[in-house]
Amino acid sequence: MLTTDAVVRGLIGPREAPRIWARHLLNCAVVADLIPVGASVVDVGSGAGLPGMVLAVARTDLTITLIEPLARRTAFLTEAVAALGLERTTVVRARAEECVGKLPVADVVTARAVAPLDRLAGWCLPLVAAGGRLLAVKGAGAGAELATLLSGHAAALARLGAGAAAVRFCGDELLEEPTTVVEIVRDRVLESYPRARKKR
Secondary structure (H helix, E strand, O other), X not given: OXXXXXXXXXXXXXXXXXXXXXXXXXXXXXXXXXXXXXXXXXXXXXXXXXXXXXXXXXXXXXXXXXXXXXXXXXXXXXXXXXHHOOOOEEEEOOOHHHHEOOEOOEEEEEEEOOOOHHHHHHHHHHHEEEEEEEEEEEOOOHHHHHHHHHHHOHHHHHHOOEEEEEEEEEOOOOOOOOEEEEEEEEOOOOOOOOOOOOOO
């Protein structure tokens, strides 16, 4: 589906199709090593299902919610969930910030190639349960990006209940380049969040 329908529908670039296995599927699947057994997972900005759909296939013990705002993407995801018989996977058409208070908080929130860490943390951490974690799949610059986040946005992170943060590497034994993941633990859940100001 990723190398045919997803390409035709503009969800995967045609140049990505020949390298879909190593660059995308395995790159996502190894993130499963960081997810506890039986966890609830919310995947933000699922797109063509990376990493959420891959995790659903690799780990049938997980309960997964795929959040994606674009209709053509959610249509593809819904079709893929049905075709693969993923009974514990749900597709929600929405932005992450619209889901706060509407979806149950999750043990793990994942995101891949969605946004810079400062914005991503603001969108995703409110969806993480206390003691849970955000797993952001990033590139080689993850360490520098995390350092910038911690130095420039410490107060904002504290307001979101963020705790320890670190860069993790997954799939050393399977991939030429291990998958780089920024992990941010959420120590506590706040009762309310400041509302975003409306643009004039």
